[in-house]
Amino acid sequence: MKILCVAEKPSIAKEVSKILSGGRFTTRNSKNKYIKNYDFKFNFPNFGTCDVTMTSVVGHMTNLDFPPSFQWGKCVPGRLFDADIIEKITKPEVFENIAKEAKNSHKLMIWTDCDREGEFIGFEIFKAASKGNCSIQVADIWRSRFSHLERNHILSAASNPIQLDMNAINAVACRMEVDFRVGTSFTRLLTDNLRQNRIIEKGELASYGTCQFPTLGFVVDRYKRVKNFIPEKFWYISVEIRKQNQKTNFTWTKGRYFDRLYVALLYQECLNHDEGIITKIESKGTTNWRPLPLTTVELQKDCSRIFKMSAKRALDAAEKLYNKGFISYPRTETDKFPDSMDLRAVFEKQTGDVRWGPYAAKLLAEGHERPRNGSHDDKAHPAIHPVNYVQIDSLTAIDEKKVYEYVVRRFLACCSKDAVGSQTSATLQWGSETFTATGLVVLERNYLDVYIYKKWESTKQLPLLSEGERIKIWSGMMTEGKTSPPNHMTEPELIALMDANGIGTDATIAEHIEKIANRGYIAKQKRGNTEFIVPSPLGMGLIEGFEQMDFENISLSKPFLRKLLENSLQQIVDGQRSKDDVLSEVKQIYRQAYGISSQNITSLAQICRTIMAENQ
DNA sequence: GCAAGGTC
Numbered sequence: 001m002k003i004l005c006v007a008e009k010p011s012i013a014k015e016v017s018k019i020l021s022g023g024r025f026t027t028r029n030s031k032n033k034y035i036k037n038y039d040f041k042f043n044f045p046n047f048g049t050c051d052v053t054m055t056s057v058v059g060h061m062t063n064l065d066f067p068p069s070f071q072w073g074k075c076v077p078g079r080l081f082d083a084d085i086i087e088k089i090t091k092p093e094v095f096e097n098i099a100k101e102a103k104n105s106h107k108l109m110i111w112t113d114c115d116r117e118g119e120f121i122g123f124e125i126f127k128a129a130s131k132g133n134c135s136i137q138v139a140d141i142w143r144s145r146f147s148h149l150e151r152n153h154i155l156s157a158a159s160n161p162i163q164l165d166m167n168a169i170n171a172v173a174c175r176m177e178v179d180f181r182v183g184t185s186f187t188r189l190l191t192d193n194l195r196q197n198r199i200i201e202k203g204e205l206a207s208y209g210t211c212q213f214p215t216l217g218f219v220v221d222r223y224k225r226v227k228n229f230i231p232e233k234f235w236y237i238s239v240e241i242r243k244q245n246q247k248t249n250f251t252w253t254k255g256r257y258f259d260r261l262y263v264a265l266l267y268q269e270c271l272n273h274d275e276g277i278i279t280k281i282e283s284k285g286t287t288n289w290r291p292l293p294l295t296t297v298e299l300q301k302d303c304s305r306i307f308k309m310s311a312k313r314a315l316d317a318a319e320k321l322y323n324k325g326f327i328s329y330p331r332t333e334t335d336k337f338p339d340s341m342d343l344r345a346v347f348e349k350q351t352g353d354v355r356w357g358p359y360a361a362k363l364l365a366e367g368h369e370r371p372r373n374g375s376h377d378d379k380a381h382p383a384i385h386p387v388n389y390v391q392i393d394s395l396t397a398i399d400e401k402k403v404y405e406y407v408v409r410r411f412l413a414c415c416s417k418d419a420v421g422s423q424t425s426a427t428l429q430w431g432s433e434t435f436t437a438t439g440l441v442v443l444e445r446n447y448l449d450v451y452i453y454k455k456w457e458s459t460k461q462l463p464l465l466s467e468g469e470r471i472k473i474w475s476g477m478m479t480e481g482k483t484s485p486p487n488h489m490t491e492p493e494l495i496a497l498m499d500a501n502g503i504g505t506d507a508t509i510a511e512h513i514e515k516i517a518n519r520g521y522i523a524k525q526k527r528g529n530t531e532f533i534v535p536s537p538l539g540m541g542l543i544e545g546f547e548q549m550d551f552e553n554i555s556l557s558k559p560f561l562r563k564l565l566e567n568s569l570q571q572i573v574d575g576q577r578s579k580d581d582v583l584s585e586v587k588q589i590y591r592q593a594y595g596i597s598s599q600n601i602t603s604l605a606q607i608c609r610t611i612m613a614e615n616q
Numbered sequence: 617g618c619a620a621g622g623t624c
Binding site: 008009010032033034057058059060061063064071072077080112113116117118120121172175176178179180181182183184185186187188190191203205207208209210211212319323331504505507508511512 | 617618619620621622623624
């Protein structure tokens with residue numbers, strides 16, 4: 001019996017081969033420089049000892065395309081909603097490797113990631129294998145279910161295969177078709193017309209994508225809120241007392257009011273009293289929680305915030321560290337670790353470091369906490385964690401140094417105790433108004449000692465006050481303030497918005513931001529220590545142009561359509577709807593929007609022109 | 617030349 005195993009990426013093929021073979025395998029090269037074919041023997045429960053070849057793909061190896069008669073310039077873009085679609089093999093050498101290895105195999109076992117795309121890639125692998133060996137049927141394929149590379153988990157996955165999930169495969173096929181038809185049709189429409197109108201240069205593209213435009217929409221939306229912001233005056237009462245040579249400010253529990261006269265009235269009443277009364281002193285324990293296990297999105301937000309590193313750079317650095325075997329797979333939505341994970345083994349590898357080694361040693365000696373469990377699980381990868389130790393001075397790239405240190409410290413923090421503090425609050429009554437002041441004492445820093453990126457510090461202490469104490473109001477003022485505009489968009493905020501609205505995935509969020517930057521729709525502006533993302537005049541014009549069109553209940557620049565698609569895809573996965581059903585519905589929505597867009601494309605170009613002229 | 621999703 002000969003079994004062909006195929007993983008989604010070379011690193012998985014290698015690790016799984018090591019585990020299943022017990023280290024006894026031989027290696028052959030393929031025509032792709034990243035892909036190796038591993039040969040070994042493994043005892044499958046129902047088949048006994050089998051000859052196994054384990055290899056991999058490198059992600060998808062096919063893509064959608066239009067036949068020649070529907071290529072750019074050969075038809076009006078509107079026809080792309082119903083044009084034939086053909087499947088193009090984009091990595092022939094990978095495809096051929098599978099077909100060749102399948103020839104003398106009796107069975108195919110799929111080892112792709114256990115997520116939707118992985119399921120689809122599994123189906124691509126099946127098609128390649130059946131091209132080489134027509135006796136391989138889809139119903140006979142084994143599909144192994146695994147979410148990390150712990151030895152027993154992999155052995156168990158090898159022995160308990162399931163079937164490919166056709167629903168998930170159909171959901172991905174649906175997504176691909178929608179994104180392809182919508183992206184190509186709108187991109188050709190925009191590009192052709194904006195070039196004719198000299199809004200963009202001949203070589204430039206004005207692309208539309210179901211993720212690109214909602215992303216741009218977030219940036220434009222924020223920009224407009226900042227620009228259109230009108231400050232409003234408000235009033236409040238502030239109080240200061242002095243005791244033990246110390247000033248303490250109290251804040252009004254009512255906050256602030258936009259009605260000056262009302263505040264003046266309350267303030268007048270207070271002024272009848274020279275003294276206030278401390279009505280309540282309360283001390284309570286408070287905790288500052290250790291961080292959750294690290295996901296890609298969190299990594300990108302933090303690197304952007306802490307190191308001022310773009311999401312793309314952070315992911316690139318993490319990718320390199322992963323390829324060198326220093327950290328685990330960096331593209332994950334999972335914010336928990338498997339119960340079986342040997343945390344101590346990870347600490348042990350870090351004890352030699354001069355910076356965080358002593359802390360890791362302390363966790364080993366004094367015990368550690370189980371990491372918190374977040375609520376996300378992509379069923380494909382564990383949270384990001386260090387795998388092997390590397391001295392950061394030996395890393396040449398500065399981004400890699402920062403990201404590695406961050407990943408290690410984050411992991412150690414996850415396994416540490418929460419920080420503990422004590423918060424004291426005092427309530428002061430002045431006339432009929434109440435005010436509060438608080439003071440925090442950090443009692444045990446715990447995880448904060450290793451997680452240097454987070455600040456949680458003791459504040460100025462409250463003076464000794466007792467309940468019922470009467471105290472002189474040193475100063476009681478009615479103060480005027482004004483509301484301030486929101487800040488321009490930052491990259492961590494944009495990532496968070498995309499994540500929350502289901503725009504892109506952990507692996508692609510950074511790419512979408514970079515793409516709309518390369519298209520000239522957004523620009524990054526540095527002010528002080530912070531980098532802000534603002535729309536370009538062209539980006540503004542495009543969003544404004546679409547928003548002025550009279551669509552029925554939909555928006556091409558807001559996240560709702562993408563979310564609707566995402567929900568419908570989930571229904572396909574759950575077996576509640578068919579792919580054709582969803583496809584015809586979503587296509588109809590976009591076809592209609594396309595019709596309106598093409599009718600109004602001249603006014604869109606005009607809006608772009610106007611906004612660009614205003615910003616010359 | 618166009619999308620978004622994998623991965624290198």
